[in-house]
Amino acid sequence: MNAQLIQELEDLIRPMAEALGLDLWGLDFATGGNSSILRVYVDTEDGVTIDECARLSRDVSVALDVEDIISTRYTLEVSSPGLDRKFFDPAQMVPYIGQNVSVALIEALDGRKGYSGKLVAVEAQTITIEDGEGTVTCNWDEIKKANLRYAFPVPGTKGKKG
Template sequence: MSKTVTELVTEFAKPIVEELGLELVDVEYVKEGKDWFLRVFIDSETGIDLEQCGAVSERLSEVLDEKDPIENLYFLDVSSPGAERPLKKEEDFVKAIGKYIAIKTYEPIQDEKNFEGKLLSYSSEEVVLELTIKTRKKQITIPTQKIASARLAVTFF
């Protein structure tokens, strides 16, 4: 079975990013209009600056030019995932315990597919969120296999 572009780029990018003391958050390879974009999201405990994005981009470009794993012409974009960073890996969820997150599910749970609340706990089987509905707090348990996407969420209260 051959690897996808994102799997290959992840293999190439991870050692570069880690050598610079950063974290590889995600790799996307998407077509927008007629153009292809290879997006590499990096982060660190103290945030990311333009120099770090440039260093990763330069080193990754060299590897991609040498290995040439992508058939199409594409634009390489190395950036921070931003304040609403996606939660994809187990360690992302563990770091997010106690923080406000947004979850979308594949199928409705209690007639809803979108949830925002404080992440109380995480296990490989389920997450527990504390939702605030009007002025009341309520806990909901969401099986991890039903999570379509999850991200940190910015709150204004």
């Protein structure tokens, strides 16, 4: 993914999202074959409605047509980050300390490229996860992908998560 392109897209989209009362959570731009997909994730404290996503999608589509930032064919998708939200920055993880996350690393650490467990700390550009084998601390630049692992309530346990 081209960091400069992502920054240009963020600079274009962020003010449009904020004008609608939405926070830009992050962007994914995936290329493959003859077309690409631009995924725009937005959120608010109360969640995001389909109508809000549709409105931002229309605004972004027009702006991208005018600015012509993306030179290839692409599909635009606008949505909330969802329950298993992808993290684009370690600061986004701070409110989720104590919850389960999964992390895929670029290079193996202690013979493993993937870790899942409880997020126990976030400091500047590092995160610490506690899994069944102990704790591991990863630098953000070593992480390929990090997601929240939402635990659905177990049926018959009155809202307790399993």
